[in-house]
Amino acid sequence: MEIRPLDDIDRRILRSLQRDGRLGNNHLAEEVGLSPSPCWQRTRRLEAEGYIKGYTAVLDQEKLGAPETVIIEVTLNRHDDAVLETFGRAMAELPEVLEVYLTTGEYDYYIKVAVDGTRGYEEFLRHKLYRVPGIQHSRSTFTLRCLKQGGISVPA
Incomplete structure (x- = not known):
């Protein structure tokens, strides 16, 4: 798979997902200024090309007993x-x-x-x-x- 350089929309998608990895595609599309279908396609491409390695939750160490x-x-x-x-x-x-x-x-x-x-x-x-x-x-x-x-x- 050919990996193409990031453009401004790709960067906006990455910043938005980094800020909130739980954003649904419709909210993400609205945030970055795309319609849902192209936003979904770009996000999947960013995942396939390895720019997005996965999604995770940030846990509170103190509440889990290891502050x-x-x-x-x-x-x-x-x-x-x-x-x-x-x-x-x-x-x-x-x-x-x-x-x-x-x-x-x-x-x-x-x-x-x-x-x-x-x-x-x-x-x-x-x-x-x-x-x-x-x-x-x-x-x-x-x-x-x-x-x-x-x-x-x-x-x-």
Whole structure:
């Protein structure tokens, strides 16, 4: 499938859906200045071309009992395929883990986790993270407040 460059209407569709992924096609069409049929076709094309990877709900960590966010820097003891795959699978299975980034620099991974305070974090470390084979070292930072959350901004 040929991916064509985004035009202004595509960008308006993306901005509107990023702001509210639950917008129905009729409301979306009205917001971006199209009739419903072409709007639906453009949205489906944006999905097919991979500009829209999916739709999700943003959940309230505090109401779900995990109000604290911790950033963990992890160094692995080896970097062979088996260790990397085992680590990646383990991170995907841990419900506290929100995001995982393979990085350059001093640490191999940055992990963002949601926990219930210092006790919840200790529980996560002792009973989950430190049981993952291949971890050599970790360093943690509790966040104080999130100043910005969300995806990439749609370019003008």
